[in-house]
Amino acid sequence: MKIIKKVMCFLLPVVVGLTLVGCAKRITDVSQLAGQKIRVRTVSALEAVTDEFIDNAQKEHREPFTDTEKSEIIDISQLNGRSIGVITGTVFDVMIDDAFENVRKEYFESYPDLIIALKQGKVSAFLTDEPVARLLCFEQDGIRYLEKYVSRDDYAFMFPKTENGAALRDCFNEFLAEIRANGTLNQIEDIWFGGGESVKNVTYPVSPDGAETLQFITNSDAAPFCYVKNEKIVGYDIDILCRFCEKYGYGLEISDAAMASLIPALVTGKADLAAGCIAVTEERAESVYFSDANYEGGVVAVVADENTAGDQLGFFEGLKESFYKNFIKENRWKILLSGLGITVLISVCSGIFGAVLGFGVCMLRRSQNKILGGIAAVYIRIMQGTPILVFLMILYYVIFGKSDISPVIVAIIGFSVNFSAYVSEIMRTGIEAVDKGQNEAALALGYTKTQSFFKIVFPQAARHFLPVIKGEFISLVKMTSIVGYITIQDLTKASDIIRSRTYEAFFPLIVTAVIYFVISWLLTVALSRIEIRLDPKKRQGQRKAAD
Amino acid sequence: MITIRGLKKEYPNITPLRNVNAEISKGDVISVIGPSGTGKSTLLRCINRLETPTSGDILIDGENVCDKKADLSRLRRKMGMVFQSFNLFGHMSIIENLMCAPMDLLGKSKTQAYERGMELLQTVGLAAKADSFPDELSGGQKQRVAIARALAMEPEILLFDEPTSALDPTMVGEVLSVIKRLADDGMTMLIVTHEMNFAKNVSNRVFYMDEGIIYEDGTPQQIFENPQNEKTRIFIKQLKVLSEIINQKNFDFPAINSRLEVFGRRQMMSQKQIYRMQLVFEEVVLQKLIHKGSIGEIRMDIEHSEREGSVNMIFEYNGEKYDLLGDEEELAVITLKGIAESIEYKYEGKKNHLILSI
Numbered sequence: 001m002k003i004i005k006k007v008m009c010f011l012l013p014v015v016v017g018l019t020l021v022g023c024a025k026r027i028t029d030v031s032q033l034a035g036q037k038i039r040v041r042t043v044s045a046l047e048a049v050t051d052e053f054i055d056n057a058q059k060e061h062r063e064p065f066t067d068t069e070k071s072e073i074i075d076i077s078q079l080n081g082r083s084i085g086v087i088t089g090t091v092f093d094v095m096i097d098d099a100f101e102n103v104r105k106e107y108f109e110s111y112p113d114l115i116i117a118l119k120q121g122k123v124s125a126f127l128t129d130e131p132v133a134r135l136l137c138f139e140q141d142g143i144r145y146l147e148k149y150v151s152r153d154d155y156a157f158m159f160p161k162t163e164n165g166a167a168l169r170d171c172f173n174e175f176l177a178e179i180r181a182n183g184t185l186n187q188i189e190d191i192w193f194g195g196g197e198s199v200k201n202v203t204y205p206v207s208p209d210g211a212e213t214l215q216f217i218t219n220s221d222a223a224p225f226c227y228v229k230n231e232k233i234v235g236y237d238i239d240i241l242c243r244f245c246e247k248y249g250y251g252l253e254i255s256d257a258a259m260a261s262l263i264p265a266l267v268t269g270k271a272d273l274a275a276g277c278i279a280v281t282e283e284r285a286e287s288v289y290f291s292d293a294n295y296e297g298g299v300v301a302v303v304a305d306e307n308t309a310g311d312q313l314g315f316f317e318g319l320k321e322s323f324y325k326n327f328i329k330e331n332r333w334k335i336l337l338s339g340l341g342i343t344v345l346i347s348v349c350s351g352i353f354g355a356v357l358g359f360g361v362c363m364l365r366r367s368q369n370k371i372l373g374g375i376a377a378v379y380i381r382i383m384q385g386t387p388i389l390v391f392l393m394i395l396y397y398v399i400f401g402k403s404d405i406s407p408v409i410v411a412i413i414g415f416s417v418n419f420s421a422y423v424s425e426i427m428r429t430g431i432e433a434v435d436k437g438q439n440e441a442a443l444a445l446g447y448t449k450t451q452s453f454f455k456i457v458f459p460q461a462a463r464h465f466l467p468v469i470k471g472e473f474i475s476l477v478k479m480t481s482i483v484g485y486i487t488i489q490d491l492t493k494a495s496d497i498i499r500s501r502t503y504e505a506f507f508p509l510i511v512t513a514v515i516y517f518v519i520s521w522l523l524t525v526a527l528s529r530i531e532i533r534l535d536p537k538k539r540q541g542q543r544k545a546a547d
Numbered sequence: 548m549i550t551i552r553g554l555k556k557e558y559p560n561i562t563p564l565r566n567v568n569a570e571i572s573k574g575d576v577i578s579v580i581g582p583s584g585t586g587k588s589t590l591l592r593c594i595n596r597l598e599t600p601t602s603g604d605i606l607i608d609g610e611n612v613c614d615k616k617a618d619l620s621r622l623r624r625k626m627g628m629v630f631q632s633f634n635l636f637g638h639m640s641i642i643e644n645l646m647c648a649p650m651d652l653l654g655k656s657k658t659q660a661y662e663r664g665m666e667l668l669q670t671v672g673l674a675a676k677a678d679s680f681p682d683e684l685s686g687g688q689k690q691r692v693a694i695a696r697a698l699a700m701e702p703e704i705l706l707f708d709e710p711t712s713a714l715d716p717t718m719v720g721e722v723l724s725v726i727k728r729l730a731d732d733g734m735t736m737l738i739v740t741h742e743m744n745f746a747k748n749v750s751n752r753v754f755y756m757d758e759g760i761i762y763e764d765g766t767p768q769q770i771f772e773n774p775q776n777e778k779t780r781i782f783i784k785q786l787k788v789l790s791e792i793i794n795q796k797n798f799d800f801p802a803i804n805s806r807l808e809v810f811g812r813r814q815m816m817s818q819k820q821i822y823r824m825q826l827v828f829e830e831v832v833l834q835k836l837i838h839k840g841s842i843g844e845i846r847m848d849i850e851h852s853e854r855e856g857s858v859n860m861i862f863e864y865n866g867e868k869y870d871l872l873g874d875e876e877e878l879a880v881i882t883l884k885g886i887a888e889s890i891e892y893k894y895e896g897k898k899n900h901l902i903l904s905i
């Protein structure tokens with residue numbers, strides 16, 4: 001029944017369709033047993049899914065994905081000519097070119113995505129560091145790794161190429177040599193690369209007042225080097241780092257970013273050091289300083305394993321288990337909850353500031369002064385023509401690169417600015433849609449231009465543009481899901497973190513989608529209320545209904 | 548009360564007001580008439596500065612509206628404006644339309660504004676619609692509300708910019724009767740209108756505007772019954788005119804004849820009338836004037852008044868006094884006398900004038 005769960009997770013829509021077909025088929029089969037016919041009809045669609053049927057479905061649906069050869073992969077040489085998955089920004093990208101011939105590379109953003117792709121046959125293998133592979137294969141059924149190293153590698157901490165960076169690196173090297181000599185490093189390895197979950201814990205350094213705080217940046221989906229457990233970033237690298245800070249009296253602040261963002265963060269001075277299963281390469285060494293290797297290992301290939309038999313759980317037990325794993329275990333729901341808070345915070349603040357700013361831009365755009373109007377027009381063009389993700393990264397890594405500003409504030413600034421460009425144009429259209437005579441009538445009564453605008457023109461314009469802005473705002477809420485790129489743990493990032501621990505796609509993704517839907521729906525309801533307040537007829541209608 | 552001096556308004560390719568001068572006194576009810584595009588609305592919009600004049604002065608109780616430092620909002624409060632397109636505030640109910648400006652600008656309390664608003668709605672007969680919204684009203688009702696809204700500011704003068712032009716003919720009456728009542732109450736008003744009968748019966752003065760100036764200013768009797776200027780007369784009588792000039796003996800007779808026919812058709816004259824017109828033309832010009840020779844230039848004007856259905860043919864020719872009707876025995880003269888309802892001849896300024904009505 002493990003298979004059911006897997007198929008349900010990845011091929012849910014297809015399988016539900018096929019399930020119904022299968023159900024019908026089964027009823028025809030048993031129709032010879034006249035006496036049992038009625039009973040069978042009452043069996044629910046899901047229960048009617050039999051093992052054979054699932055097997056059939058699986059075979060049918062695996063075929064399009066499978067690579068040319070069906071034989072089991074036992075040696076890395078067999079991977080030549082196949083497709084191999086790689087995480088963007090990792091050292092494996094280059095390594096694949098050196099180690100294999102004629103392979104097609106597929107780029108992914110995280111391990112959960114890679115594992116899912118591997119299991120579905122979208123890629124034949126992916127490369128990763130041996131300790132990571134060991135842990136992945138321990139936790140996950142259906143994958144195994146090839147013992148033979150694809151290449152040997154050293155893993156180390158990265159420091160910015162500055163004077164301070166060099167000093168910190170020397171200090172860190174000294175510390176590393178010391179713990180290697182006294183055996184502490186071996187102990188740490190035993191803890192994190194072994195199976196005992198209870199001993200895997202770190203104590204963040206408590207920095208004395210006035211001590212320097214190190215800004216550390218990492219990518220938290222590199223278990224066991226660096227991952228999230230009980231809403232806390234832990235791992236082999238983190239353990240070493242904490243001990244280092246403790247010893248030298250540093251405070252520590254950890255931020256979590258995509259693999260590809262680590263080096264930019266160091267270069268722009270956002271972080272003092274970075275780690276998280278980072279292999280030493282010449283290319284990287286051009287941009288950053290590496291410490292001595294804190295772990296020497298190798299890279300192995302992880303492939304799908306069709307022989308592993310999972311523990312046989314029923315469908316509902318499977319769901320229950322999966323739910324427990326994704327949300328209850330290690331209080332993972334709390335990650336979602338705080339992510340939700342961040343998403344709502346960014347959305348609402350950006351919505352409000354963006355609307356206010358948009359109004360200002362709209363006023364400039366409408367101003368008689370051609371220069372001001374031109375500036376506003378250019379501003380709008382630029383903002384509408386820049387992808388928000390790129391703009392956000394520019395803000396974070398370039399414009400605010402040197403300042404110590406919270407990424408959440410950067411995100412709010414970025415989305416406000418982006419939203420304002422759209423809002424201003426929507427408002428302008430709405431204002432221009434109001435008949436000129438309205439303004440003239442107000443002026444003729446003795447209102448000043450300003451009074452006339454706010455009292456007569458704008459309220460009528462609002463009735464035109466509010467529904468459009470409502471839609472734009474909802475899309476803003478959904479757009480905030482990219483803030484993970486600048487180290488913010490929003491709702492999407494929270495579900496990524498959970499997936500990087502559980503390697504399951506179904507629950508984290510579906511639940512996240514549902515939460516986004518609910519937020520959008522609630523915000524729509526709230527905005528609709530404002531809309532009703534602005535529409536005198538609806539307002540009156542409500543009043544009459546209330547009487 | 549209002550003095551307009553040398554008012555000029557220029558747009559890049561048109562000059563609706565060239566040089567307007569006028570004096571408006573308290574209690575005047577002035578109708579502004581004239582062909583379209585002659586600056587009637589522009590004049591009104593300049594008075595309350597919805598348009599900025601190019602040059603000239605407009606003094607309201609001695610204060611110059613055209614002064615850059617003029618407190619426009621305060622000056623505008625003295626002048627109510629009623630627009631062709633009503634311009635009621637769509638997001639407010641009828642009573643709110645009447646209450647908002649007095650509350651915001653005159654500092655009236657809500658109760659005061661409400662009571663005055665209802666009173667005004669009563670006078671325009673729309674008290675029952677107080678809680679409706681503008682888009683639920685007919686055009687005539689909207690315009691009556693617009694008048695009430697202007698009155699709510701207690702203005703000293705009301706400016707009407709073609710108040711009935713956007714209305715269904717069936718609704719014109721209700722609006723005009725409201726305006727008439729205001730006139731009877733002694734309200735000072737300036738009304739741009741195309742309703743000639745209304746202008747004639749309600750106003751005490753009429754401005755005929757043309758060519759960017761006030762062409763003629765007088766009482767309705769003067770303007771409508773005895774207009775001093777040719778243009779005014781053409782406009783008042785709603786005349787359509789065809790002019791032809793004949794200056795040589797061998798002129799293109801068939802061409803003029805066919806132009807007469809086209810003009811007649813366009814004016815919806817009967818075939819009989821067109822035939823008579825052509826006949827008069829032929830008899831007068833061909834049989835008499837050309838025949839006589841040494842006449843020089845002959846000018847023929849044909850005026851058709853749609854309203855009265857009459858056609859006047861005016862011939863003007865140089866030379867010494869020559870009444871072509873002199874020879875009563877002649878066939879042409881008998882024919883002309885038979886066709887025309889009246890014939891008039893005079894010799895003025897060394898020119899012969901012959902006017903035939905058919």
